[in-house]
Amino acid sequence: MENYDIVIVGAGASGVFMAYELTKLDNNARVLMLDRGAPLEKRICPVKLGKTKVCVKCDPCHIMNGYGGAGTLSDGKYNLTTQFGGELHQYIGVEKAMELMEYVDEVLCSMGGEDARLYSTASTDLKTECLKYDLHLLEARVRHLGTDRNVRILGKIYDYIRDRVDMKFYTVVDSIDRNGDGSFVVTTSDGDQFRAEDVVLATGRSGSAWMERICDRFQVPQKKNRVDIGVRVELPAEIFRHITDEVYESKIVYQTEKYNDLVRTFCMNPYGEVVSENTNGIVTVNGHSYADPSLLSENTNFALLVSNKFTEPFRDSNEYGQAIASLSNMLGGGVLMQRFGDLVKGRRSSERRMEKCFTRPTLAATPGDLSLVMPKRQMDDIIEMIYALDKIAPGTANEDTLLYGIEVKFYNSRVEVDDRLMTKIPNLYALGDGSGVTHSLSQASASGVYVARLLAEKYSRS
Template sequence: MKKYDIIIVGAGASGVFMSYELTKIPNNAKVLMIDKGAGLEKRICPIKSGKVTNCIRCVPCHIMNGYGGAGTLSDGKYNITTQFGGDLHNYVGTEEALDLMEYVDQVLCSMGGEDAKLYSTGNSDLKTLALRNNLHLLDAKVRHLGTDRNVKILERIFDYTKNRIETQFNTLVVDVEKLDEGFRIITDKGEEFECRDLVLATGRSGSKWISDICDKFHIDLKKNRVDIGVRVELPAEIFKHITDDVYESKIVYKTNKYNDMVRTFCMNPYGEVVAENTNGIVTVNGHSYADPSLRTENTNFALLVSNQFTEPFKDSNEYGESIARLSNMLGGGVLLQRFGDLVKGRRSSARRMEKCFTRPTLKAVPGDLSLVIPKRQLDNIIEMIYALDKIAPGTANEDTLLYGVEVKFYNSKVQVDQNLETKVKGLYALGDGSGVTHSLSQASASGVLAARTLIEKYK
């Protein structure tokens, strides 16, 4: 049986930056990082490679799992802010949280991201325009790397750490046992490893696994929300005045009908819509690229409605999954509908899509989202589209495309202290898997924080 000082379960953003910091700062810790996905060179989605046209539910999903986590094949947006993207500032303070995110940005630039533009929404004219139309633009600095540049940066980070951090891919941790001094983990390959400190950094796709571990060790969990919505795709020209200025615009709107909050999320100028597999459920997302030759004629972004539940209902993620399953049942995966068809109460058919001026970047099944998304959420989304049309005329055009469903699952928030350590000594939970963070910047920052904490023990 191999013994280590630190084992990191999960090679997503938090695990990657933890391994970077453990490599950079001298220490004597023997470290193993395990992930159920593949290494970078083998993370190839069959849709992207042209082998298939629709999601075939690879296990594990190459978009969601593997080195770099779900952020690897994303559009590589790092938002430096505490206004959204997680609650790390509630643990370490706003100043420290921002300093950690700025440090992550410096590392990314040193690894090849220095040419990526840094945008800022703080002094944008868009903020004034939004306020005049009852919309609210959140403040952030945004570094957009692009999917292509993002992968190259992660390759360099892996090369930097590979001789210091032992890494094992395509390996699932099936159980964790508490020892008198440390922990024992058991993998699906029948291997057993022991360590003094165990770090849970499994990301969004590992939410159920972390919940099971916390239940086993009687660690309190606070149920989180789930966001349900659609991915909007429209000609890039419609949002060009916004994306050229701030690139990523987090716009929040409070609906008149229900007084609910709707927000834009993950804006991808000149990008493409993609499908992803989360625990066997196919949902929709978006990517964009830094290389102009890879850009499309469209911009896509999500519109999400936040859902928080009261007693006796507790499992918000199950609610989101049930809606996504319904979409998968009707369309075999992602459903696609023209906005004009939705407001007229009719399904989009193949015949209607042939006449659509906006060309979809994802092959999806034309259908009727009103059969999938609950009326309240759908009413909120429609109202938000008309609100956005006031600052970006053309958003409410008939040929604006809506893909469904997009679901953002938030892991139950694990009870941790300011060092992200649970009440079980030596057991840490960080990144999106802990529910503390919801973004690449904050997840990466949490990895740096945990590494610096443990380095003190292993100097």
């Protein structure tokens, strides 16, 4: 059995920034970081390589798992705000949360992100225009790195920490047990064991089921979170250019007239591409964009999501989202795609109709009928939102606007932690998106820095 002071389970945003800060600060902690996915240089999706047009459900998924987590191959957007992206500020305070996110931004810039533009959504004109149509623009500053630059930055962070932090990939943590002296034994599926004084659970979105199992093992209370269900919209970039050129990532919230449900835009990718990803064996849809001009497409894509919360007797919101996404997989063999004009006319988008479509899809998806998959209430919400967006971005409701489904944002159950992000079990921490406390790259990274500073004091050389 190998001995460490700190074992970090998960090499996503929170784990990587925790390792970075522990490397930077003066301390003598022996640190190990484990992840079930691949190292950075081997995180290559077969779809990206052109080996296949559809997701082949790699296990683990290279988009979702591995060094850097799900954020590595994302479009690299860091939103500096407490208005959305998690509730870290509820635990450590708004001022501290913003300070840590600013620090994360400084680190990213120092590692190669200094040329990435920092956008601001605090645009009076755009906010005013949105309010005319009962649309609400949330405020944030957005650093857009792009997938390509994001990967390079994470590579530099890896080079910075690799001599200080031991890292093991393709490693599944099977169990965590507590010794009588308060230390922990972390056991992998290969039978390897590591003893640690402190264990940090930082498994990200894809580790939701694992996190729940570990918390149940230690009887750590958890609260079920919501699940967001919707579609990814793709349309010619010109339609949203006046918005994306100014603010890049526009978080717009709308309350529908029919049901009073909240619908929001999410993860806007100007000149980007639609991608598929494998979450626990279910193929869902997402979007990426790049910094390199040669990699830009002619389209912009973004998600439209409807939040769903449930009361007794049903409690598992993620199971609900997985069930809906699985219908899309059943009918389309993966992701379904439909023209907006076909949807509102109640007809399936066929191969023949897609041949006449002026919007060229960036993802090879199966033409079909999303109304056979999406529940009527959520579909009505999305259609109403598209017509509302058409008022500030004319052309959104065009016949050839493409809708891909299903997009699902799973939220991990919120783990009960204190103001140190420690569970009721001493020296057992839960942070990042895996804890349900954060839902964004900025806040997840900030949570890693926060706990790293606490533990660096504990293991200070002085």
